[in-house]
Amino acid sequence: MEIIQASTSHIPTIQDIAIKSWEITYADILSREQMNYMIEMMYSTSALKKQMTEQNHHFLLIKNESSSDFQGFISYEFNYKNQPNTKIHKxxxxPECKGKGMGRILIDKVATxxxxxxxxxLSLNMNRDNxxxxxxxxxxxxxVGEEDNDIGSGYLMEDYILEKKI
Incomplete structure (x- = not known):
């Protein structure tokens, strides 16, 4: 597997992976309107640029050796809310790469x-129906908990809060 630190030049790749992943992950959970709203909110070029340059979100991209294209990504933030915790944001x-160990490799890399x-x-939020x-x-x-976050336009993110000691 090849893992690289993503930069703003990789934003189109991150967007492509996100959109393809969201179609499968959230089709049975969220309305099309909410998915479109959230994708724009979190994955527009300006939103990703802000995450990378102002909000201290780091992104890693992964691919296997037989592919010329990246097949997944993770984003994370060290010292989340000034605590010794790394928050996995994304x-x-x-879809065709699930079950091949890439998610585990990315989480292990972030843990290190x-x-x-x-x-x-490490902590993360995930939709309770995911x-x-x-x-x-x-x-x-x-x-370790649940939270409902109002994200605007009448939409809620209804999440579990997960944590792993490292």
Whole structure:
């Protein structure tokens, strides 16, 4: 597997992976209107640029050796809310790449980076209806809470809060 640190020049690649992933992941959970709203809110060029340059979100891209294109990404933030915790903001793989170990590799890489920053846990939010909960449980994450976030236009993100000690 090849993993690289993404830069703003990789925004079109991140957008492409996100859109293809969202179609499968959220089709049975969110309305088309809410998906479009959230994709624009989180994955527009200006939103991703702001995440990378102002909000201290780091992005990694992954591909296997037989591919010329990246097949997934993860974004994370060290010392989230001034705590020794690394927040995983996004983790998406192309649908055909799920089950091949890429998600595990990306989380393990972020855990190693987090430890080098003296962070002792990873956390993430995930939609309570997302079928990936089993994957995160296998990775050692536990549900530590729930929260509903108003994201505007009458939409809520209804999430579990997951955490893993590292």
């Amino acid at each position: 983790l998406y793989l192309l 980076l987090a430890q080098s920053e003296r962070n002792n846990s 079928k990936s909960i089993g994957f995160y449980n296998q990775m050692g994450f536990e549900i």
